[in-house]
Amino acid sequence: MSGTARIVLEGIGVVGGFGCGIADLSRALAEGNDRPGTLSLSTGSGPIEFPAFRADTSRLKEFVPARTLRRIDHFSKLALLGSHLALADAGLAETEHERLGLIIASGYGATGITYAFLKSFINDGDICASPTYFANSVHNSAAAHISIVLGARGPSLTVSQFDLSVPSALTSVRQWLLEGRVDRVLFGAVEELSELIGYAWYRQRGAPRMPMTPLWTGKETAIPAEGAAFFLFSRTEEARAGYCTLETAVTGSPANAGFPLPGDGLLLLGADGRRETGRRYAVLAENARIACYTPLYGSMPAGPAFDLASAALIIKEGRIFPSPGDASLDFPATIPAGGEPAGADRISCLTLAGDKAYGLTTLGKLPGTTGECARED
Amino acid sequence: MSVAPIAITGMGCICAAGGNLSDSMNALLRGERRPAPPVRFASNHPVRYPVFEAVDFEEPPDLLRTSAFALHAAREAFADAGLDRKTLGTLRVGVCVGTTVGTVMSEETFCRGYLAGDEPDMAPFRRILHSNPADVIAREFDLSGPRQTVVTACSSGTDAVGIAGSWIRAGLCDAAIAGGADELGRITYIGFISLMITDDSPCKPFDRHRKGLNLGEGAAMLVLVSERVLRRVGIRARSFLLGYGSASDAYHLTAPRPDGAGLRSAISEALATSGVSSASVAFVNAHGTGTPDNDRVESRVLHDMLPGIPFLSTKGYTGHTLGAAGAIEAVFTAACLEIGKIPANAGFETPDPGIGITPVTEVTPFAGSVALSESLAFGGNNSVVVLGKA
Amino acid sequence: MTTVEKLKKILVEDLNLQELSPGDIDENAPLFGEGLGLDSLDAVELIVIIQKRFGIEIQNLDEGKAAFQSVHTLASYIEGRLSGG
Numbered sequence: 001m002s003g004t005a006r007i008v009l010e011g012i013g014v015v016g017g018f019g020c021g022i023a024d025l026s027r028a029l030a031e032g033n034d035r036p037g038t039l040s041l042s043t044g045s046g047p048i049e050f051p052a053f054r055a056d057t058s059r060l061k062e063f064v065p066a067r068t069l070r071r072i073d074h075f076s077k078l079a080l081l082g083s084h085l086a087l088a089d090a091g092l093a094e095t096e097h098e099r100l101g102l103i104i105a106s107g108y109g110a111t112g113i114t115y116a117f118l119k120s121f122i123n124d125g126d127i128c129a130s131p132t133y134f135a136n137s138v139h140n141s142a143a144a145h146i147s148i149v150l151g152a153r154g155p156s157l158t159v160s161q162f163d164l165s166v167p168s169a170l171t172s173v174r175q176w177l178l179e180g181r182v183d184r185v186l187f188g189a190v191e192e193l194s195e196l197i198g199y200a201w202y203r204q205r206g207a208p209r210m211p212m213t214p215l216w217t218g219k220e221t222a223i224p225a226e227g228a229a230f231f232l233f234s235r236t237e238e239a240r241a242g243y244c245t246l247e248t249a250v251t252g253s254p255a256n257a258g259f260p261l262p263g264d265g266l267l268l269l270g271a272d273g274r275r276e277t278g279r280r281y282a283v284l285a286e287n288a289r290i291a292c293y294t295p296l297y298g299s300m301p302a303g304p305a306f307d308l309a310s311a312a313l314i315i316k317e318g319r320i321f322p323s324p325g326d327a328s329l330d331f332p333a334t335i336p337a338g339g340e341p342a343g344a345d346r347i348s349c350l351t352l353a354g355d356k357a358y359g360l361t362t363l364g365k366l367p368g369t370t371g372e373c374a375r376e377d
Numbered sequence: 378m379s380v381a382p383i384a385i386t387g388m389g390c391i392c393a394a395g396g397n398l399s400d401s402m403n404a405l406l407r408g409e410r411r412p413a414p415p416v417r418f419a420s421n422h423p424v425r426y427p428v429f430e431a432v433d434f435e436e437p438p439d440l441l442r443t444s445a446f447a448l449h450a451a452r453e454a455f456a457d458a459g460l461d462r463k464t465l466g467t468l469r470v471g472v473c474v475g476t477t478v479g480t481v482m483s484e485e486t487f488c489r490g491y492l493a494g495d496e497p498d499m500a501p502f503r504r505i506l507h508s509n510p511a512d513v514i515a516r517e518f519d520l521s522g523p524r525q526t527v528v529t530a531c532s533s534g535t536d537a538v539g540i541a542g543s544w545i546r547a548g549l550c551d552a553a554i555a556g557g558a559d560e561l562g563r564i565t566y567i568g569f570i571s572l573m574i575t576d577d578s579p580c581k582p583f584d585r586h587r588k589g590l591n592l593g594e595g596a597a598m599l600v601l602v603s604e605r606v607l608r609r610v611g612i613r614a615r616s617f618l619l620g621y622g623s624a625s626d627a628y629h630l631t632a633p634r635p636d637g638a639g640l641r642s643a644i645s646e647a648l649a650t651s652g653v654s655s656a657s658v659a660f661v662n663a664h665g666t667g668t669p670d671n672d673r674v675e676s677r678v679l680h681d682m683l684p685g686i687p688f689l690s691t692k693g694y695t696g697h698t699l700g701a702a703g704a705i706e707a708v709f710t711a712a713c714l715e716i717g718k719i720p721a722n723a724g725f726e727t728p729d730p731g732i733g734i735t736p737v738t739e740v741t742p743f744a745g746s747v748a749l750s751e752s753l754a755f756g757g758n759n760s761v762v763v764l765g766k767a
Numbered sequence: 768m769t770t771v772e773k774l775k776k777i778l779v780e781d782l783n784l785q786e787l788s789p790g791d792i793d794e795n796a797p798l799f800g801e802g803l804g805l806d807s808l809d810a811v812e813l814i815v816i817i818q819k820r821f822g823i824e825i826q827n828l829d830e831g832k833a834a835f836q837s838v839h840t841l842a843s844y845i846e847g848r849l850s851g852g
């Protein structure tokens with residue numbers, strides 16, 4: 001939709017069940033390593049334990065002093081770690097935060113600290129409610145902590161659109177850069193698998209079991225997850241090097257009318273083993289060339305940000321990673337094996353939400369880059 | 378860097394001051410306000426803090442009260458704009474809604490049950506998942522454009538209006554319904570009390586003896602349409618969204634930056650994008666929560682950047698409606714531009730020497746055609762919209 | 768354990784003063800700003816902590832201000848309130 005302005009992805013910072021950093025994600029994608037950890041919960045019928053993708057924030061101490069973290073909860077730690085990893089990956093110096101915008105997407109927000117806040121007054125009376133927990137329970141707490149730690153005084157936005165949080169927020173990433181409001185946007189999606197979310201998952205979907213097979217469309221195979229995926233985007237004239245361009249980011253509905261699927265590119269599906277969206281992915285992706293990597297990072301509203309990181313790696317490396325699990329069943333699409341050339345200049349990430357809505361984000365090859373990514377036809 | 382104005386063709390509002398925009402405006406101009414301890418929920422806190430509840434409003438059982446407020450205001454706004462479902466169906470319409478509690482995955486009864494070792498009813502949880510405010514409006518009116526629920530705490534409503542304007546300018550949609558919504562419940566009530574920024578008497582924005590805010594609830598929605606649609610559908614603009622700006626304090630989770638640097642940047646960007654000089658601003662609808670910190674910082678910035686320009690806070694009539702506040706105040710601002718006068722700043726009696734400037738104390742006529750509406754938020758967000766008379 | 772000792776332990780635990788141990792805290796150092804480096808959010812948290820740990824209600828920040836100078840002044844305030852003063 002734009003004329004000459006291009007938005008370039010300069011750096012990626014990811015933390016999730018697969019590990020910490022873009023190298024860990026790249027390795028997991030190459031190896032198809034889909035081994036989650038576990039989540040232990042108490043329930044009305046006793047304690048249970050089930051597979052879940054948990055994220056470890058211990059590397060945050062490499063970037064932020066312990067004292068600064070003293071009242072920062074797991075949710076914001078995930079976001080802080082993701083943002084520092086993305087800035088480091090882009091090689092951005094600590095002083096370059098002038099005209100930096102910050103956009104965060106989260107479906108569920110800081111649910112752990114929200115539950116802690118409720119417990120503080122449920123247990124000890126309304127007068128004993130913890131103000132620190134309350135202050136951290138707002139959805140934009142992660143954005144606040146990041147802007148404070150980085151000293152980033154540009155515009156800040158947090159979006160909570162459940163499953164569409166990521167594509168919806170990416171619309172604003174594009175707008176801010178195209179409008180020239182800022183020169184760079186630090187964008188990230190973050191999700192915390194707190195006790196409360198884990199319990200709600202268990203009650204709604206039952207205890208998940210291995211393996212996660214999102215392309216078996218009739219079956220519920222989702223495994224809950226947490227993590228953060230952050231990206232540093234900038235306008236072309238500002239970019240030094242990077243992974244790819246951000247071509248489009250749209251959300252809307254209905255998904256079956258005037259749906260702008262890419263003609264020749266690879267379609268990366270956000271299908272994550274939840275039965276309610278599985279069939280719609282199959283219908284929409286019919287005859288497309290698809291890949292799906294959710295079994296590597298699990299099911300969470302921030303999941304599409306990990307799809308985006310995976311797509312960026314494919315564009316950068318010029319070849320497709322294998323879609324994990326036994327995907328050769330009856331899914332009505334072409335699923336390339338690992339190692340195949342990417343085969344097009346563009347990759348689109350498709351996300352479907354509970355109702356008719358969809359989000360579609362398209363990444364493209366960097367201008368001026370050559371080689372592996374050339375069209376096959 | 379000024380941008381094209383976007384037509385506002387319809388507005389809707391519900392809050393403690395009234396169930397629609399015209400009733401609310403009339404209450405403001407009459408100087409009426411009715412803060413009272415909450416009647417819809419109880420607290421065992423020894424002090425009963427006054428709030429501004431929309432007591433007559435009942436939400437359907439399957440929706441969060443927040444989203445029901447949003448829907449109520451959206452219906453009024455679309456009707457006001459003269460856009461029926463048939464016409465909406467021919468347009469690509471986006472939805473952008475600010476909220477603080479409309480997407481929060483917690484519900485006290487559910488949490489109490491879980492904490493007690495029971496297997497609590499999942500209905501409250503499902504209701505939350507079913508009630509994302511932007512989804513609810515998109516679903517009800519079958520809207521096909523972009524959707525975004527903005528959660529930038531107390532500046533959410535202002536941000537949502539600014540973002541929707543940007544969508545229309547970029548051609549992402551033909552029209553948008555934009556605003557904010559928030560319900561008042563125990564969790565927010567207890568939370569704000571714990572921060573010790575609530576007043577145990579009716580709030581007094583900018584007054585020397587101000588002690589804090591009173592919470593409120595409600596929603597407001599604005600219908601924004603592109604120039605092309607304005608001509609094609611043959612509807613009129615009530616007013617215009619001229620510009621928008623936002624910036625972070627990068628200072629503290631709950632306290633505003635003492636020098637107001639974030640707010641200054643937001644005002645500068647809002648004025649620059651609207652192509653309006655500070656001298657031509659007729660009035661400012663300030664955030665003015667009535668907390669000692671907010672009003673001190675905000676008035677210092679107003680004094681420096683918009684000297685001598687009449688200002689008021691309307692929170693003395695509505696309470697602080699959090700994610701809805703920016704939207705409610707935007708529609709009040711636009712409505713004031715139409716009638717050429719602003720209400721008195723309710724609750725103000727004694728000038729504060731620490732502030733140095735005073736808000737309007739009676740219904741005040743003005744001559745200009747441009748006004749600002751400001752929001753400051755937890756997390757250090759500052760957002761400003763500039764509105765213009767049609 | 769004296770009130771001062773108890774308070775130091777509570778501060779470290781409840782305010783999560785990561786790198787400090789109770790023994791590191793100077794009971795006469797200012798709690799806010801320089802000194803222990805607490806801020807306005809810690810101040811309101813401290814009011815809740817004192818309510819919870821000692822059953823003492825501090826109605827507002829002004830009332831707390833004099834007591835919140837240092838661990839020493841806070842301990843004296845708590846002892847005063849507990850002995851009915």
